[in-house]
Amino acid sequence: EGMTILELAKRCGESIPTMQSILVNVGEKVDSEFDPLGIDIAELVAMEVGVNVRRLHSDEGTNVLPRSPVVTVMGHVDHGKTSLLDALRQTSVAAKEAGGITQHLGAFVVGMQSGASITFLDTPGHAAFSAMRARGAAITDIVVLVVAADDGVMPQTLEAMSHAKEAGVPMVAAINKCDKPTANPERVRLQLAAEGLLLEEMGGDVQVVEVSAINKIGLDKLEEALLLQAELMDLKARNDGPAQAYVVEARLDRGRGPLATAIVKAGTLVSGQFVVVGAEWGRIRAIRDTAGKMTNFARPAMPIEIEGLKGLPMAGDDIIVVHSEERARMLSEGRKKKRERDRLRKLEKEKREKEKEEEIEGEEEEEEELEAPELGDQRGGGKRRRKERRKLQEKENKPKRPELPIVVKADVQGTVEAVVDALKGLNSPQLPVFVVHVGVGPISQSDIDMAEACSACIVGFNVRNPPSSISLAATQAGVKIKLHRVIYHLLEDIGNLIVEKAPGTF
Numbered sequence: 001e002g003m004t005i006l007e008l009a010k011r012c013g014e015s016i017p018t019m020q021s022i023l024v025n026v027g028e029k030v031d032s033e034f035d036p037l038g039i040d041i042a043e044l045v046a047m048e049v050g051v052n053v054r055r056l057h058s059d060e061g062t063n064v065l066p067r068s069p070v071v072t073v074m075g076h077v078d079h080g081k082t083s084l085l086d087a088l089r090q091t092s093v094a095a096k097e098a099g100g101i102t103q104h105l106g107a108f109v110v111g112m113q114s115g116a117s118i119t120f121l122d123t124p125g126h127a128a129f130s131a132m133r134a135r136g137a138a139i140t141d142i143v144v145l146v147v148a149a150d151d152g153v154m155p156q157t158l159e160a161m162s163h164a165k166e167a168g169v170p171m172v173a174a175i176n177k178c179d180k181p182t183a184n185p186e187r188v189r190l191q192l193a194a195e196g197l198l199l200e201e202m203g204g205d206v207q208v209v210e211v212s213a214i215n216k217i218g219l220d221k222l223e224e225a226l227l228l229q230a231e232l233m234d235l236k237a238r239n240d241g242p243a244q245a246y247v248v249e250a251r252l253d254r255g256r257g258p259l260a261t262a263i264v265k266a267g268t269l270v271s272g273q274f275v276v277v278g279a280e281w282g283r284i285r286a287i288r289d290t291a292g293k294m295t296n297f298a299r300p301a302m303p304i305e306i307e308g309l310k311g312l313p314m315a316g317d318d319i320i321v322v323h324s325e326e327r328a329r330m331l332s333e334g335r336k337k338k339r340e341r342d343r344l345r346k347l348e349k350e351k352r353e354k355e356k357e358e359e360i361e362g363e364e365e366e367e368e369e370l371e372a373p374e375l376g377d378q379r380g381g382g383k384r385r386r387k388e389r390r391k392l393q394e395k396e397n398k399p400k401r402p403e404l405p406i407v408v409k410a411d412v413q414g415t416v417e418a419v420v421d422a423l424k425g426l427n428s429p430q431l432p433v434f435v436v437h438v439g440v441g442p443i444s445q446s447d448i449d450m451a452e453a454c455s456a457c458i459v460g461f462n463v464r465n466p467p468s469s470i471s472l473a474a475t476q477a478g479v480k481i482k483l484h485r486v487i488y489h490l491l492e493d494i495g496n497l498i499v500e501k502a503p504g505t506f
């Protein structure tokens, strides 16, 4: 709080009159450029001129307390990330309270006898981690790097390592499947060391734990290692004051509307507060813990499910508390506008880049023609040929670069957009996702026709299982239908498809 118009104008690189006119437009009274602006207003004005704002909360002089670590599990496909999370989840607080039955909420908490606890993000994989990071959500404190003892370090192991390194997040290595007769944990250790991981046993600070997710061996050792790592990091958070939180996962419930699993980063989130979540807003109607119990407030590192949002937020979106509905609406509208502007700008940039590439390709072709015997009208010839080729491609409906065509169907428009955005976030340079068609409602014959024509697969999000006639038609057309209700599962699924089709991308 407390930035003046003068400071804001300087930081945004805009003139004071521009700032003042924006302020008047958003209905804020301005007397002098030395008047301090509230943080919400400052953000709104900055967004209007296209400047990104990151809120920094000062922890000084407040109630700063130790907090639990938030852990993400990463590693190569099939090395046992899901199994490990399943095994850990069974020891979670929620599982104990609910008699072993748990629902996937995006996060869970494991409590230790000592009273300490660990929060696990319940979504394995790099897509999730990257999506969060792309939104500037530094939620993860520690990465568990899962490596199968019988398979060793693989491409996605290396990728997980570089993700963690780039984000500055320390790792704990879990050598999994140690129950297998073919397990060779020593070899994995050497491989990890060869990749530059400074293992504890070799004088470094990366702890290594041997586990078996299937036989539930070594889980306590892993948890101990995580707590030790957390202790070294001296994790702390401000416990009072307005909450700052992040969305881990969001879904639409038919009865309760948009629900978001969130983790509070600092402060206390209180039921009844007005919040802005990414580009959405709402008033918190209910807060539930991972066991589904209602609670009135949430403290740092505590995963919760919040109800009362007007729209579906995205993973990695930040949650901020504002003091009125009006402010919440205003900020959400501002952010929506900004997202739309950013999206259009990005589209335009992509289009320009594509055109440039085609131009270069065209020129290369012209050069080839120069070497050809007839040196007639090279320029025109090149262009004509380019045009012809493009037409041919259009006719054959065959992209010249490999793409992953996808048809997206979802229950409501907001979800369609969220899914398309999430899929775009997956874009690998080798195999970009190409959304050929989107729609609201159940999967229909015309979706299958469309998918067949483009060799696309259909992604159904929050839609009913299609009737058997539709499933049959899809099978006959060779069209794959993928149904999901959790965005991360969808991303994992499509991510795996990309890996399958273009190995070495993720």
Ligand code: GDP
Pocket: 075, 076, 077, 078, 079, 080, 081, 082, 083, 084, 124, 176, 177, 178, 179, 180, 211, 212, 213, 214, 215
């Ligand atoms: P993810 O792709 O990394 O999430 O891997 P999964 O958890 O799906 O596991 C892949 C396969 O390895 C499954 O068939 C699991 O049953 C198996 N698996 C996972 N953990 C272990 C383990 O500790 N021991 C053995 N023997 N198999 C395991």
